[in-house]
Amino acid sequence: MKIKFLDLKTQYNSIKSEIDDAIADVISDSSFIGGDKLEHFNNNFANYLGVKHALGVANGTDAITISLKALGLKEGDEVIVPANSFIATSEAVTAAGYSIVFADCLQDYYTIDPDDLERKITQRTKVIIPVHLYGQPAQMDKIMKIAKANNLLVLEDCAQAHGATINSIKVGTIGDIATFSFYPGKNLGAYGDGGAIVTNNEEYFKMSKMYANHGRIKKYDHEFEGVNSRLDTIQAAILDVKLKYLTNWNKARLGVARKYSELLGSIENITLPSEYEGTVPVYHLYVIRVEKRDELMIFLKDKGIDTGIHYPIGLPFLAAYSRFNASREDYPVTFNNQNKLLSLPIYPEMTDEMAEYVAEKIREFYGI
Numbered sequence: 001m002k003i004k005f006l007d008l009k010t011q012y013n014s015i016k017s018e019i020d021d022a023i024a025d026v027i028s029d030s031s032f033i034g035g036d037k038l039e040h041f042n043n044n045f046a047n048y049l050g051v052k053h054a055l056g057v058a059n060g061t062d063a064i065t066i067s068l069k070a071l072g073l074k075e076g077d078e079v080i081v082p083a084n085s086f087i088a089t090s091e092a093v094t095a096a097g098y099s100i101v102f103a104d105c106l107q108d109y110y111t112i113d114p115d116d117l118e119r120k121i122t123q124r125t126k127v128i129i130p131v132h133l134y135g136q137p138a139q140m141d142k143i144m145k146i147a148k149a150n151n152l153l154v155l156e157d158c159a160q161a162h163g164a165t166i167n168s169i170k171v172g173t174i175g176d177i178a179t180f181s182f183y184p185g186k187n188l189g190a191y192g193d194g195g196a197i198v199t200n201n202e203e204y205f206k207m208s209k210m211y212a213n214h215g216r217i218k219k220y221d222h223e224f225e226g227v228n229s230r231l232d233t234i235q236a237a238i239l240d241v242k243l244k245y246l247t248n249w250n251k252a253r254l255g256v257a258r259k260y261s262e263l264l265g266s267i268e269n270i271t272l273p274s275e276y277e278g279t280v281p282v283y284h285l286y287v288i289r290v291e292k293r294d295e296l297m298i299f300l301k302d303k304g305i306d307t308g309i310h311y312p313i314g315l316p317f318l319a320a321y322s323r324f325n326a327s328r329e330d331y332p333v334t335f336n337n338q339n340k341l342l343s344l345p346i347y348p349e350m351t352d353e354m355a356e357y358v359a360e361k362i363r364e365f366y367g368i
């Protein structure tokens, strides 16, 4: 059996006519930038999350940079980000003109460690960026408490967690502002790049909108220099179709995750994903912690199963951040997990038989 890491084609085929019609509509309108269809998606996405405002932008990385700009920090202010994430989270901090401070991650949940986060707070700290990594909500109860006590703002990076909930509340509605990516492989993916900023705060929304649009509200009335970061109307039309399916797709991912956990639960060498109290994750990734990770990966590849590593090098240990001189003792959890984490294939269209095949081959590898 051949099992791809993700399968966008099967998903497209399941909604082909609706998608093709949505694209054809935009082209026949020839309203490629802005317009009703973009507004429609922005509103539907905001309603889906239960937040006042959503603003489509060019990608998830821009969404973080623009949100940070909208929060109105001063140059050199510090922003705390988790040591295990995709580089976009930290890169955006630099792009916005602020200073990155890394905090280690939790061993069982992989999201930012609230205790280490608290230790990293200084006079210059202004923002915390929890990442709802792999679709697992970060420990927002603790993070919001720390933020309040220290007068910090919270930007949720929800790039991997469209629809994940904490006590039935969707992530992206808990902090001051939040960002999403619509990169094709994300739980809600466009057919190209896309991203969004969401917030209940009028001022942050207005500033984000202006910054993403050359610092203006009206055509040539630029109040400051911004950037050009737009969600294409074709992408918005595609996302609007896909948004209707997101709840079911997330449920299907959860089903695959439950199946994996049931089948792999008894294997000693494997630590399964943990779910934090009150949360319903959306399993953008199903990440296990294993011994002999690299051998297992090659073994599975040989059996036709694609897997991934998220992430092979923790952010502080990347060449891009050599200036921090990070040592393994600084971020022990992130460092130790680098050689142990393995992401198994997961997507809504995966069948029980496929998950069973993956589990069977993993058992075979460990001789069980």
Ligand SMILES: *Cc1c(COP(=O)(O)O)cnc(C)c1O
Pocket (backbone or CB within 6 Å): 059, 060, 061, 062, 085, 086, 088, 089, 131, 157, 159, 160, 180, 181, 182, 183, 193, 194, 195
């Ligand atoms: C994908 C991703 C981003 C960036 O999204 P792009 O749309 O690719 O720019 C940011 N943060 C995390 C955690 C991501 O996984």
